[in-house]
Amino acid sequence: MKKNILYILILIVLVGFMSPVYFVSAEDYKLLAPLPCEKGTTGCTEKGLETFDPTGDNKIGGYLNLMIKLFIGICAVLSVVMIVIGGIEYMTNELPGLKSAGKERITQAILGLLLALGAWTLLNTINPDLLKSDLNSLATVTVEVAINDSIPQTPVNGKYANGTASGASWNDAVGKIPTLPAGVTTNTGECRTVGQAGCTSTRGLNLSAVNTIKNGCNCQLTITAGTEFWLHGGKTGSTSHQAGSSTVDLRPTPALNQYLSGGKPLVKNTRYPPPNGPLYEGNHWHIGS
Numbered sequence: 001m002k003k004n005i006l007y008i009l010i011l012i013v014l015v016g017f018m019s020p021v022y023f024v025s026a027e028d029y030k031l032l033a034p035l036p037c038e039k040g041t042t043g044c045t046e047k048g049l050e051t052f053d054p055t056g057d058n059k060i061g062g063y064l065n066l067m068i069k070l071f072i073g074i075c076a077v078l079s080v081v082m083i084v085i086g087g088i089e090y091m092t093n094e095l096p097g098l099k100s101a102g103k104e105r106i107t108q109a110i111l112g113l114l115l116a117l118g119a120w121t122l123l124n125t126i127n128p129d130l131l132k133s134d135l136n137s138l139a140t141v142t143v144e145v146a147i148n149d150s151i152p153q154t155p156v157n158g159k160y161a162n163g164t165a166s167g168a169s170w171n172d173a174v175g176k177i178p179t180l181p182a183g184v185t186t187n188t189g190e191c192r193t194v195g196q197a198g199c200t201s202t203r204g205l206n207l208s209a210v211n212t213i214k215n216g217c218n219c220q221l222t223i224t225a226g227t228e229f230w231l232h233g234g235k236t237g238s239t240s241h242q243a244g245s246s247t248v249d250l251r252p253t254p255a256l257n258q259y260l261s262g263g264k265p266l267v268k269n270t271r272y273p274p275p276n277g278p279l280y281e282g283n284h285w286h287i288g289s
Contacts, residue, residue, distance in 0.1 A: 035066060075116035082109035149241060149286055151234035160230050161237020166195040175204020175243045181214050184221045191228050201228040204243030209287050217259040224284050225249035240289045247288025260285055
């Protein structure tokens with residue numbers, strides 16, 4: 001009977017600890033019972049912390065900090081309860097076996113309390129910030145990704161990834177050179193052979209993306225890369241710069257940047273809008289997949 005009462009008591013405490021709030025609105029939670037809080041804390045009244053807004057700055061971190069302190073306190077209370085029960089068993093029973101059980105209960109309660117306090121002490125000794133749960137202190141990391149479309153391919157046995165031989169003629173058989181819209185130019189001359197460096201090819205280029213941007217931006221456009229697949233794709237040779245594709249690279253200008261980014265700050269290797277919009281690679285805009 002004593003064990004059943006003890007288990008029920010522990011269950012009630014755990015349920016109360018794991019379910020401290022109930023839903024009130026889209027932003028606020030109301031605590032089942034007021035919690036200790038510092039004056040000036042949002043939701044803190046004379047009774048204690050009554051409401052909790054998880055959407056505010058570091059609200060989750062502050063809540064976790066409070067839960068850590070409550071957990072230590074609950075461990076201390078339960079340890080005292082177990083020590084008292086063990087002491088009663090030790091003093092009221094004459095049988096050696098029951099006395100040993102009471103003594104073991106006291107020992108386990110003390111070890112449990114030391115374990116809880118020791119964990120807190122260890123973390124506080126290593127770094128006090130580990131117990132603060134300040135989510136706002138997390139560092140912002142910027143990762144720059146190398147885009148294969150900006151890296152030339154290396155031919156293997158004289159051929160590129162799509163099987164075209166290096167040095168082959170890049171002529172009308174691939175596709176005709178389209179007439180560019182007014183206000184659209186290329187930064188260099190047309191490519192003549194496969195593998196040629198320092199050239200930009202519009203041969204076989206689908207102008208649909210260029211026309212859309214030109215009509216929307218109404219600004220000067222300079223194509224810096226078109227269908228010259230060998231200058232893109234890196235080691236894998238995977239690139240959408242191909243004859244028949246609408247993929248192009250455009251030189252950044254203030255007007256083009258404003259149009260493609262929607263007026264947002266430019267961040268290298270970022271698509272505007274994500275996830276499939278034009279990609280800003282720093283020295284050019286990549287239009288296409």
